[in-house]
Amino acid sequence: xxxxxxxxxxxxxxxxxxxxxxxxxxxxxxxxxxxxxxxxxxxxxxxxxxxxxxxxxxxxxxxxxxxxxxxxxxxxxxxxxxxxxxxxxxxxxxxxxxxxxxxxxxxxxxxxxxxxxxxxxxxxxxxxxxxxxxxxxxxxxxxxxxxxxxxxxxxxxxxxxxxxxxxxxxxxxxxxxxxxxxxxxxxxxxxxxxxxxxxxxxxxxxxxxxxxxxxxxxxxxxxxxxxxxxxxxxxxxxxxxxxxxxxxxxxxxxxxxxxxxxxxxxxxxxxxxxxxxxxxxxxxxxxxxxxxxxxxxxxxxxxxxxxxxxxxxxxxxxxxxxxxxxxxxxxxxxxxxxxxxxxxxxxxxxxxxxxxxxxxxxxxxxxxxxxxxxxxxxxxxxxxxxxxxxxxxxxxxxxxxxxxxxxxxxxxxxxxxxxxxxxxxxxxxxxxxxxxxxxxxxxxxxxxxxxxxxxxxxxxxxxxxxxxxxxxxxxxxxxxxxxxxxxxxxxxxxx
Amino acid sequence: xxxxxxxxxxxxxxxxxxxxxxxxxxxxxxxxxxxxxxxxxxxxxxxxxxxxxxxxxxxxxxxxxxxxxxxxxxxxxxxxxxxxxxxxxxxxxxxxxxxxxxxxxxxxxxxxxxxxxxxxxxxxxxxxxxxxxxxxxxxx
Numbered sequence: 001x002x003x004x005x006x007x008x009x010x011x012x013x014x015x016x017x018x019x020x021x022x023x024x025x026x027x028x029x030x031x032x033x034x035x036x037x038x039x040x041x042x043x044x045x046x047x048x049x050x051x052x053x054x055x056x057x058x059x060x061x062x063x064x065x066x067x068x069x070x071x072x073x074x075x076x077x078x079x080x081x082x083x084x085x086x087x088x089x090x091x092x093x094x095x096x097x098x099x100x101x102x103x104x105x106x107x108x109x110x111x112x113x114x115x116x117x118x119x120x121x122x123x124x125x126x127x128x129x130x131x132x133x134x135x136x137x138x139x140x141x142x143x144x145x146x147x148x149x150x151x152x153x154x155x156x157x158x159x160x161x162x163x164x165x166x167x168x169x170x171x172x173x174x175x176x177x178x179x180x181x182x183x184x185x186x187x188x189x190x191x192x193x194x195x196x197x198x199x200x201x202x203x204x205x206x207x208x209x210x211x212x213x214x215x216x217x218x219x220x221x222x223x224x225x226x227x228x229x230x231x232x233x234x235x236x237x238x239x240x241x242x243x244x245x246x247x248x249x250x251x252x253x254x255x256x257x258x259x260x261x262x263x264x265x266x267x268x269x270x271x272x273x274x275x276x277x278x279x280x281x282x283x284x285x286x287x288x289x290x291x292x293x294x295x296x297x298x299x300x301x302x303x304x305x306x307x308x309x310x311x312x313x314x315x316x317x318x319x320x321x322x323x324x325x326x327x328x329x330x331x332x333x334x335x336x337x338x339x340x341x342x343x344x345x346x347x348x349x350x351x352x353x354x355x356x357x358x359x360x361x362x363x364x365x366x367x368x369x370x371x372x373x374x375x376x377x378x379x380x381x382x383x384x385x386x387x388x389x390x391x392x393x394x395x396x397x398x399x400x401x402x403x404x405x406x407x408x409x410x411x412x413x414x415x416x417x418x419x420x421x422x423x424x425x426x427x428x429x430x431x432x433x434x435x436x437x438x439x440x441x442x443x444x445x446x447x448x449x450x451x452x453x454x455x456x457x458x459x460x461x462x463x464x465x466x467x468x469x470x471x472x473x474x475x476x477x478x479x480x481x482x483x484x485x486x487x488x489x490x491x492x493x494x495x
Numbered sequence: 496x497x498x499x500x501x502x503x504x505x506x507x508x509x510x511x512x513x514x515x516x517x518x519x520x521x522x523x524x525x526x527x528x529x530x531x532x533x534x535x536x537x538x539x540x541x542x543x544x545x546x547x548x549x550x551x552x553x554x555x556x557x558x559x560x561x562x563x564x565x566x567x568x569x570x571x572x573x574x575x576x577x578x579x580x581x582x583x584x585x586x587x588x589x590x591x592x593x594x595x596x597x598x599x600x601x602x603x604x605x606x607x608x609x610x611x612x613x614x615x616x617x618x619x620x621x622x623x624x625x626x627x628x629x630x631x632x633x634x635x
């Protein structure tokens with residue numbers, strides 16, 4: 001059977017599993033088993049989708065058998081297929097981590113359905129080819145994330161969820177307004193059709209204004225420089241597995257959206273839109289570096305590292321040349337894996353020491369050597385030490401920057417790596433070296449069960465770095481579509 | 496002093512069925528005239544809310560012994576199932592089918608799978624709205 005609906009499976013399977021889980025509110029064991037089965041099936045579908053896109057090129061389908069610009073089109077090019085696969089893999093690992101760390105009280109109140117609904121939204125946003133449908137999928141993932149951030153009802157969670165919801169409601173309203181402006185100018189919602197129409201009218205100033213508005217909307221979701229203010233507080237409130245999901249996935253959806261619209265829609269006035277993007281990316285890196293060095297709190301240090309990574313990725317996108325774009329995609333996937341791994345590892349450190357304050361811990365390498373070495377590998381991977389995963393992406397981004405002749409700003413990128421390394425090694429030095437502190441009693445078997453998924457994720461990121469040669473053709477395909485929007489438009493509109 | 500709600504409760508017993516029938520009418524009218532699953536569901540919710548106002552929460556739960564969370568889940572399953580049915584015929588997701596049937600009593604009728612999707616929307620709207628009202632009203 002020729003599966004024309006294959007690209008929908010990574011969206012439908014988590015959705016279907018989430019609905020099934022609603023029937024088993026109290027049976028935590030059934031929920032866990034179903035979640036793992038559903039996510040594994042989703043990963044299988046996503047991997048075969050990657051294979052299919054590699055073989056046959058961009059997959060697109062217009063729902064309800066309507067012709068292309070009139071129905072909702074879902075498009076899976078290599079970038080979205082890779083992102084969907086990474087999302088499902090990270091979610092499965094974090095779900096396994098939650099078994100031993102989230103606690104039965106949260107599991108009984110729709111924890112797993114909320115995760116699966118959120119993944120439905122994330123995968124939908126990565127796959128959709130319709131700008132309003134993207135808004136709807138953003139809401140799906142945001143509403144599920146509202147539940148996840150407040151679940152448990154601690155005082156801090158309640159306070160931070162109000163901020164989080166307020167910021168996101170405002171940015172969603174901006175999103176709708178921006179789509180309304182765009183619709184009144186080009187008269188269509190299909191992204192390929194919008195790209196086609198904008199190319200034919202040559203981006204008059206009103207479209208540059210809309211481009212900046214879009215950057216504002218997705219900048220709030222992604223946390224770029226002046227719009228990241230909500231992130232450090234809100235992300236630190238929920239428990240670690242939820243923090244890992246948010247840090248690894250949610251901001252990256254905003255980054256993906258910026259990548260997509262800045263390569264498909266607003267490509268006729270690069271001097272304006274992409275210079276803004278470049279400056280914002282550099283300022284984001286600066287803000288992230290300051291925050292990463294300023295705190296003695298594990299969670300805050302890693303949260304500010306999210307900002308740095310987003311800056312680096314957007315810097316690569318702003319170059320609009322081949323190495324820059326490839327580097328951005330490479331770094332995007334790397335950052336999802338490594339941020340997930342780091343959050344899981346600091347979650348274990350917090351579990352073992354009972355605090356997230358660096359000053360109150362020390363000497364963990366004596367009692368928990370495997371945790372220490374895993375953390376060190378992940379930290380080196382984050383900073384981009386050559387055999388590990390962060391290296392190739394940043395190398396390509398730097399190459400793209402130099403090819404574009406941006407000497408100073410590219411040196412800023414290189415310097416930011418040093419700050420990243422310093423900030424995460426500081427955790428290593430404070431937590432693992434020095435005099436051992438008295439640890440609160442913790443369960444060794446729970447510790448081992450928490451280590452397993454964390455080690456799995458670190459191993460995946462190492463494999464991603466070591467297997468660059470093998471992954472490179474996929475990244476190259478993804479960058480090719482971004483740099484040649486005509487291939488995307490042709491695949492959807494079938495001209 | 497015990498209040499006596501006899502007028503309110505008697506009127507409610509009549510009006511409830513009128514509102515409920517109207518919501519069913521709106522639900523089925525959706526394809527050709529204004530209406531559909533969403534307003535139909537809200538009207539049914541409105542009818543149940545009137546019951547809640549006239550009687551108390553326990554009485555209504557006894558009269559309508561449904562788990563409204565499960566109702567939401569069933570609604571989602573119906574909607575997803577209708578859309579996913581297209582996968583088995585290898586046509587794009589969400590492709591609907593319709594045909595004309597000659598039913599006893601109704602005569603020639605056009606039946607469309609969109610009505611099953613709408614029924615899903617109806618159940619989700621009723622289920623989630625009543626869940627909200629019950630969980631806010633249930634605590635005091």
